[in-house]
Amino acid sequence: MNYKQALQHNIFKIISHSAKELKLDSYVIGGFVRDFILQRGSAKDIDIVAIGSGIELAKQVAKNLPNHPKVQVFKTYGTAMLRYDDIEIEFVGARKESYNEDSRNPVVENGTLEDDQNRRDFTINALALDLSESNFGELLDPFHGVQDLQDKIIRTPLNPDITYSDDPLRMMRAIRFATQLNFEIEKESLDAISKNHERIQIITNERIVVELNKILEAEKPSIGFLLLEQTGLLQHIMPELTALKGIDEIEGQTHKDNFYHTLEVVDNIAQHTNNLWLRWAALLHDIGKAPTKRFSKKVGWTFHTHEFEGSKMVYHLFKRLKMPLNDKMKFVQKMVFMSSRPIVLANDIVTDSAVRRLVFDAGDYVDDLMTLCEADITTKNPSKFKKYHNNFKIVRQKIIEVEARDQIRNFQPPVSGEEIMKTFNLKPSKEIGIIKETIKEAILEGIIPNEFDAAYQLMLKEGERLGLKVNSES
Template sequence: MPKHHNYSKALHHKIFRIISEAADELGVDAYVIGGFVRDHILERGEPTDIDIVAVGSGISLAEKVAEKLPNKPKVQVFKNFGTAMLRAFDMEIEFVGARKESYRQDSRKPIVEDGTLEDDQNRRDFTINALALKLNADGFGDLLDPFDGLSDLQKKILKTPLDPDITYSDDPLRMYRAIRFASQLNFMIEEHSLKAIRRNQDRIKIISKERIIEELNKIMLSPKPSKGLALLFKTGLLRKILPELTALQGIDEVEGQTHKDNFWHTLEVVDNISENTDNLWLRWAALLHDIGKAPTKKFDKRVGWTFHGHEFLGAKMVFRIFKRLRLPLNEKMKYVQKLVLMSSRPIAIVDESVTDSAVRRLVFDAGDDIEDLMTLCEADITTKNPKRFKKYHNNFRIVREKMQEVEERDHIRNFQPPVSGEEIMETFGIKPSREVGQIKDAIKEAILEGDIPNEYEPARDFMLKKGEELGLKEVTS
């Protein structure tokens, strides 16, 4: 006999009383189900979306609720799915009629028919998402928990209400959702369930890339993304979406010389950076920063393992990966490309004993992304040797100090040449031409090299000298 739990405290928001009245007037049983109940019990803060199940018509219930709300919000009806949605009190509330589902082999879209609350709970992905609270006046706040999801919540376990092979085969997106919840909530996936994910990994071919990426981005934004990424790896799902990343796994040995496992190193870097940023695209840059290492790996008898040009190749691979996964191909992709391309630059300039010109070039090339680049480079230090760890961090501190000093003096970050192209054309009486570009580039190089300060007069003098070298004469009025 299930224990009786009442959570009317969770239903303090007036919206639940309004739904309760509407349901009683229509004579239908109504429940709040899924994420709202789970997150209340886990004390995860106030939700912004709520799922309501009606044993009857969800659409009629939504319309009745809208009538009772002060601003009479518009009800969006999705007839094909038997669902309706309205917005109230800064929340999205979705209403659905309780339903039974059956699936065909080639689609994750179910054939739906009306069902009982029990049917509806059976179709849920995990026991912790099948928890329902009654909203009718008779039994308001009573918990209906047919699969002992409350106990799974307390034990931090994810398992499916029915046979996991059926749950995952029916809708393979649930495999990604299992891993996403494990990552977000820091839960364990129960053993049978984990093995079923491995067995059903080939079923993901029926899921759109957009849906997969939605889950992957949620994993990337979880507190410790490596938990989800490691589970994707162990279940075989990661190889299907990011083979370039799984190609980094493993350690080769030639003549007793090995290199580090770049896959597990990458996961550490993603965790490190996640402690310092919620920027999804900076986390993606961390995930892909070493992506070019598998195809550029070579063994050289004199120096051991090398990965020459891996940043350059990695930046090109970013575009292919983003395109294939239907990630945005706009400035977000260009930002990730730029950080991957520049990911070794700050450590390289430390080895040159930090000259001013190297720092100026770094700041010029990174522009407004310099802080993010430094955050990525610091996250990239995963050595377990305390002496080396301290040395690397100390090196980056020196680079940062030097950057600040050079920036205060030379103002390179948002560099605008002190002499414009228009002024060059006017000075020499020429039209737009290759010479204009050559003079502009020469001024920029002279400033970055420290040959002239980033100021108008010295830049103008330099322009006249350069023009002369190119056979141009100043036009005097």
């Protein structure tokens, strides 16, 4: 492979020239080189290692670039970053690291390129391309990372037991790369993750969530979650998921393994949406089943109200993992809470009023909800699989028809509270709420159309029932 092809962008010549001016050696290292070899498209992130000061090299590069882009300096980490031509370039001086047991933050000393490659997490991320004039584009691969790319293997440059114990986040990164690239983690490395899984507890939840998100955004997220469970990491991160694992049997009656079912649903939804938060909803849609699982001789295993319980658990899980407690969390909650509604519809005769209620409750998220419920079909029976999907097609068509006719999505009552107050000369009171609810229910049930005149007449009728007198001036 001609590695000079990776360095065709003019930024590399400028970095090479700048390093020569400072009498430094410089190298492109890590993901940029890996992704070039894998032909994963043009990278927007480039890591540069300088044998000397990375910060000084960044400043020199900025000086030699047109428009002299601003250099962001992170003195604590000894790094600097600049943006050029939609590319983010990070500069660091070559270093060697040592760790203490209670932190993943290393003690850092200046080092050689070899030291810097030794400290890398995986062999496939230790690949470097020389930027010096004399050896421009030469590959330095001390740990046979190219071979590991060809063999589709995740392996650490040094002893994996030490690598993962020193920086336990690397366990998450190993699983994330295995998921993204569809690679295998070699046995010694996988065993070391299982051995060190408790060390994940020194990593901040924010860092862990970054890796979880990348696993969820992969083409087949189940690869990562199976590895997280297999190595013992998932129990520390999301015990709500591991609680779903296993099949209980009483008097010959069993239920499905809800952990493996969940992973099937996540893989299914990944084929139809890149919406990260909808993928989170798929991952968490059944977490309420563990605390609500019951057995009775009459009906067997039940999970009554698991959607309600699960939606409450979403908040606590997001809060614990330091995830956003904003509209994203509320969206996941809503999807979990409503996750069975379209399924009930698809099993019954689809009435207009049921569809109106579904659209009213789901609002703008009704399409996302339908996508989640279609992903929830994991039956291995071909005829059932076809039947359920056909039923959902009917529900989707019914939603389009009802929407076009009744405009229920983001429903606003045709008669406002102010109109009711004016008509009956009322101050804010419970009667206004009763009248608004009566109008809403009549529209959802199809008793009256979603129009002002019909709603106004019903308002007058309901006001009369409540003993209200019409204001003669209205």
